[in-house]
Amino acid sequence: MSAAIPPEEAASAMAAIDDRRAWLADRLIAPCWYHPALGVLAGALIAVAETRNWPLFYWAVAGYSAGCGALMWMNQRRVGVAVKYFRRRVSIIFAAQVLTLSALVAVACWLDLDRGRRGTFLVAGVLAVAITIVFGRWTDRALRADFQARR
Amino acid sequence: MTTAARFDEIVHAPNRLQICAMLAAVESADFPTVREGLGVADSVLSKHVRVLHEAGYVTIHKATCASRVRTSLSLTTAGRAAYQGHVAALQAIVENGRKKPEVSRRPSR
Numbered sequence: 001m002s003a004a005i006p007p008e009e010a011a012s013a014m015a016a017i018d019d020r021r022a023w024l025a026d027r028l029i030a031p032c033w034y035h036p037a038l039g040v041l042a043g044a045l046i047a048v049a050e051t052r053n054w055p056l057f058y059w060a061v062a063g064y065s066a067g068c069g070a071l072m073w074m075n076q077r078r079v080g081v082a083v084k085y086f087r088r089r090v091s092i093i094f095a096a097q098v099l100t101l102s103a104l105v106a107v108a109c110w111l112d113l114d115r116g117r118r119g120t121f122l123v124a125g126v127l128a129v130a131i132t133i134v135f136g137r138w139t140d141r142a143l144r145a146d147f148q149a150r151r
Numbered sequence: 152m153t154t155a156a157r158f159d160e161i162v163h164a165p166n167r168l169q170i171c172a173m174l175a176a177v178e179s180a181d182f183p184t185v186r187e188g189l190g191v192a193d194s195v196l197s198k199h200v201r202v203l204h205e206a207g208y209v210t211i212h213k214a215t216c217a218s219r220v221r222t223s224l225s226l227t228t229a230g231r232a233a234y235q236g237h238v239a240a241l242q243a244i245v246e247n248g249r250k251k252p253e254v255s256r257r258p259s260r
Contacts, residue, residue, distance in 0.1 A: 005158075005163075005244060006248070007244055007245050007247065007248020007249070008248075010241040010242075010244035010245045010248070011245050011248075013163070013165070013168055013241050014238075014241050014242070014245060016165060016168060016169055016172070017168065017169070017172040017238065020169045020172045020173050020189075021172060021173075021176060023188055024173055024176055024177070024188065027184075027188075079184070080180060080181040080183060080184030080187075081173075081177040081178075081179065081180040081181065082177060082178040082179045082180075082223075083176075083177050083178060084178060147176055
């Protein structure tokens with residue numbers, strides 16, 4: 001290491017690095033419509049099961065996949081960076097979201113198909129919207145913290 | 152794993168340091184995003200990217216999408232190592248500066 005730069009200049013360079021990282025972290029945060037839109041797609045997919053119309057359900061699966069793909073593509077274009085989203089904390093949050101939604105669907109299946117309680121898939125669909133939004137916001141927060149912590 | 156501190160003159164230029172700081176955090180970044188992050192003109196960014204590219208620190212990818220060319224930048228392994236070494240060197244300079252005792256100036260007569 002050989003550099004005759006004063007500590008003030010080094011500190012200023014470090015501050016510039018932190019500043020750019022903070023800018024990038026803010027940019028990575030999804031727009032306000034993103035998680036609700038993903039939630040509506042997930043909620044609609046679950047709610048469609050209430051109709052017990054399986055061809056319609058398969059179309060809903062296709063619509064969900066296409067919708068998620070389109071939303072992610074739009075967000076990617078807006079952000080303008082490719083990131084390894086599945087860092088440790090984000091992976092844990094994502095796994096927790098998948099488990100929660102799976103548990104919700106399992107309970108809805110049990111109540112509706114086994115106990116014959118109608119309307120459970122509709123309720124589960126509404127809950128899925130809320131769950132997706134909450135976990136999405138946690139993911140954003142974890143990503144931002146991860147970006148700001150690292151140089 | 153700790154990175155050996157190594158001051159890098161190529162990385163140290165303010166704009167290039169910020170380009171590396173942005174690229175080190177991501178897999179790749181679009182040219183307009185980096186330009187917006189730095190708040191500089193296309194030509195200024197191009198000049199700095201060329202220096203980093205010639206040093207083997209940055210790769211430039213061009214992809215055609217809907218008849219438009221999208222340029223994205225990413226740090227090479229060498230670029231990532233150089234940037235991390237430079238950051239470690241900067242940290243060492245800052246810490247050494249803190250350790251030095253404050254020398255009070257004698258008032259001039």
